[in-house]
Amino acid sequence: MSNVVKFPYSASHRVHSKKPRRSKNGTPEARAAKVATLETAPADIVSISRVRAEAYSEVDRRKLRGSPLRDCIAAVSFGATVVxxxxxxxxxxxxxxxxxxxxxxxxxxxxxxAFGALATISVGLTQAVQTLKALQSETSDFPVNLPAPDLGQPVLNLATEHDQ
Structure with a gap:
């Protein structure tokens, strides 16, 4: 039979405490050298069109579904609280x-x-109504892009019959 002896914590703690500290960002000297190389490096010339394309690719797509009028809702809500x-x-x-x-x-x-926010909201809603009315008056030869693939022309026919 073999004897299993537990290594004493005091010994391991002593050994590990003797190790030099390590930073995940490097030593202060290494950080200073890195900053020095960044300051002396010449600027790169970058095409604006490429930068613009990269900026569009980095856009948070969740914010694209937002509404510019949502920022005004808090001010209107606070105004309603005062009233x-x-x-x-x-x-x-x-x-x-x-x-x-x-x-x-x-x-x-x-x-x-709140009054200023309401004015902004009313302008935005008015523009949206005008845009939709302008689109409603146009007749389009292009197919309608429906979100569900199994809904097709029969559903559109029902919608137009319902409107009449």
Whole structure:
């Protein structure tokens, strides 16, 4: 039979603690040398069209499905919250003059931002409606690209019969 002896932790800890520290980014001297080579290297001339193509390829495709009007929704929501607070104060019979002036100023700024956001949203919605109406008035000879491959012309016929 063989005897199995456990290696003492104190011995292994001592051995490992004697090792020099290692950085995943290299030693300070190596980092300084790398920065020095980057500073002295001449600039590359790059074609803008290639850079533009690379930028388009690196676009986050998830953001392409977004709406430019979504950024305005938060401001409108905060404005609606202020209107709700004012309405609640009116229902409770509390005069708005009793609200601190700095809070009233903050409410006014929030309502101004909400009003600007609503203007942006209304312009965007108006442009979208005009675009869709312009497309609706055109007749297209091109086939319709449907998201489901098994839906075809019979479904389109039903849609046009329903519209009439």
């Amino acid at each position: 709700g607070k004012m309405h609640t104060a009116g229902l409770k019979g509390e005069p708005l003059a009793a609200v601190q002036s700095d809070i009233r100023n903050e409410w006014l700024q929030t309502l101004d931002r």
